[in-house]
Amino acid sequence: MGQILNALRSIALPALAAAALGTAVQGRAADEAAAPTRSAGRHDFSIQIDTAWNVPSSPFSAWVEGGLGKLRYDESDRGLNAARIFVDYRARLKPGLTARIVADHVGDGGADADGVDVGEAYLEWRPVPTSANRHRLRTGAFYPPLSLENGGPGWSSPFGVSFSAINTWLGEEIRPIGVEWSMRRRTRLGSPQEIGVFAAGFYGNDPAGTLLFWRGWSLHDRQTRLHDRLPMPPLPLWSDGAIVGHEEQWLEPFDEIDGKPGGYAGVEWRYGRRALVQLSRYDNRADPYAFSGGQWGWHTRFNHLSAQLALPRGFGLIAQWLDGSTDWLTATTPDGRHTPFTEHVEDTLEAKYVMLTRLVRDAHRVSLRYDGFEVRRDEAPPQLVADSGRAWTLAYRYERPALFDVTVEWQQIGSRRDLWPFLYGAQPRARERILSVGVVLRLDSSRLR
Amino acid sequence: MLLGALPALACADIAVTVLDADGAPVGDVAVYAVPRTTAATGSAGPAAAVMDQADSAFVPHLLVVEAGTYIEFPNNDTVSHHVYSFSDAKRFELPLYKGNLHPPLRFDTPGVVVLGCNIHDGMLGYILVVDTPWFTVTNAAGEARLPALPDGDYAVHVWTPRARAGDLPRPRQTNVSDGSARELRFRFEGKLMPAHEDRHGRSTLTWDRY
Secondary structure (H helix, E strand, O other): OHHHHHHHHHHHHHHHHHHHHHHHHHHHHHHHHOOOOEEOOOEEEEEEEEEEEEEEEOOOOOHHHOOOOOOOOOHHHOEEEEEEEEEEEEEEEEOOEEEEEEEEEEOOOOOOOOOEEEEEEEEEEOOOOOOOOEEEEEEEEOOOOOOOOOOOHHHOOOOOOOOOHHHHHHHHHOOOEEEEEEEEEEOOOOOOEEEEEEEEEEEOOOOOOHHHHHOOOOOOOOOOOOOOOEEOOOEEEEEOOEEEEEEOOEEOOOOOOOOOOEEEEEEEEEEOOOEEEEEEEEEOOOOOOOEEOOEEOOEEEEEEEEEEEEOHHHEEEEEEEEEEEEEEEOOOOOOOOOOOOOOEEEEEEEEEEEEEEEEEOOOEEEEEEEEEEEEEEOOOOOOEEEEEEEEEEEEEEEEEOOOEEEEEEEEEEEEEOOOHHHHHOOOOEEEEEEEEEEEEEEEEHHHOO | OOHHHOHHHOEEEEEEEEEOOOOOEOOOOEEEEEEOOOOOOOOOOOOOEEOEEEOOEEEOOEEEEEOOEEEEOOEOOOOOEEEEEEEOOEEEEEEEEEEOOOOOEEEOOOEEEEEEEOOOOOOEEEEEEEOOOOEEEOOOOOEEEEEEEEOEEEEEEEEOOOOOHHHOOOOEEEEEOOOOOEEEEEEOOOOOOOOOOOOOOOOOOOOOOO
8 A cells, every 4th residue: 555655656746747837838828829918827936046155063964964963064064055946836727726846956965865856746726715715625745734934935934044943844754645625714704814724634754753753853944855765863773682783774754654544634813914823733643563665654643833923013923833742663673673672652742933033124034033842752761852952043134036035044053862872872962053144046937027 | 157057967075084983084985875866867877997906916905886887807917816706796707817818897786796816815805886876985084075966865875894794884864955065974883803904015924825
């Protein structure tokens, strides 16, 4: 079942892409045949090139190179890095029916990530409302509608270079492949109040949670594409109750392992463009005893609460809080066998952030974000802290919409990982810092007409 | 000389001021006078009207027209829109377009037509279709003038989407005669809902994901 779904993922997405591009060419021919003032405007795209000059400082090597660091870059990467090149393309196939594809080239070596791959690809249907209820149906591979930080093209952040710990993780390990229904409506005619609900069933995402335990939370801007194989810190090899060595391991976070669908659902309240509150529940329903294609299932589920508030004088406040847990088997082997030390454990996952941002004269933005995060095991005393820390991020961005932006970001992450001395002989406490100057060049279809 | 003496041409203005519960002026409120006597007619017939789309907003936010008017919906944005309404007074959709793709639509039934865009959730606009040629909208000072109404009895109404249905002031009966202008003052009793905020310029926060 898992293999079939994974094969479907490989075949269906390029097919969807080809269908959308085919319609795009057709649509353009139709557009050109019509008079210029009578356009149906079927295509919207945003092409973006992200580069950054980075000065990282960390005792660890970067996680994307199989290291223990929380940063995307380590000291060997000091200098100019091509972070990402992508196109976010929407084809309006029919009134109400849209295909969207985000195709990404990511510059990191080591993450087995060379070439172009798809980050999101789905069909969206919005029937024309026949009442105040506005329905939307999506099918394909997409982000759950949780982040209040990643509202830009290609799930980029308009606030700074790195994402919060929560959204970094969603970008790394969460990409439902399934069907989502959502509905929004005004509470009454003329009211700025709106309520919304959403629910989804999906396959894939069964190993999600693996990185949070083995590496810990991280803060960066690297999103996993659908076929990416991510590196992990080397797994310990066990014998006679002791670690006798390490074995290389990799992660395919979006694999389907047990053939069992997961789901998420949430509710939302809005007051015009002033306030938004959302509450949701996510559960991948993975079987922690299931193993397939080199990946174990991790039963990861969480509650998520988010809110944003527009304040006077161009200020805005955003907060997200994630509280969940993951069930998994310890001390297994990467080829799917149990060892005498294998145990079914449950770890708590928790992260939150608060961000204050201010936009001045539509061009200058300053954002300050505080992140707190933890992975811990409560059951057997003493409590085991797999990862606990906090981060401060300060960013200034100069922005010319649909053309370019320049961001200067400073970030400091302090963390404690009690398992590090035991598993890797590394120090438990670490302070990681990075200064980034990010330059984004953008070509937007709305500028071409 | 002789023409000026004809009683049928006697006419006068109705000046209206609209205030909220705190006495502050309310702009963008529809004001219209419905004649109560058949004598007070004389419309040249409904004209054409335009509901524009610019910067992902309907312009104007509130358009008042006489029943029978043809309304054009040009899209002067750089992005496509898909305009629709599910209101009983006029159900329609103008699928996916830019420029002047669709011919004007005729609005025959008096009532409120709520406009939306099936692509951009934040877009909201209103058309108020009235059964009279005498209508206007208040300015920022809460003032409006219905010019040159023929002599007769009228019911003067006000309407805004910001008032809950029960909070709208009752229509006021008035008589226009002897060429003397009438002044009317309306006051909303309940608290008005905030005006719809269109997406002008850039937003500090992201309300609609890309």
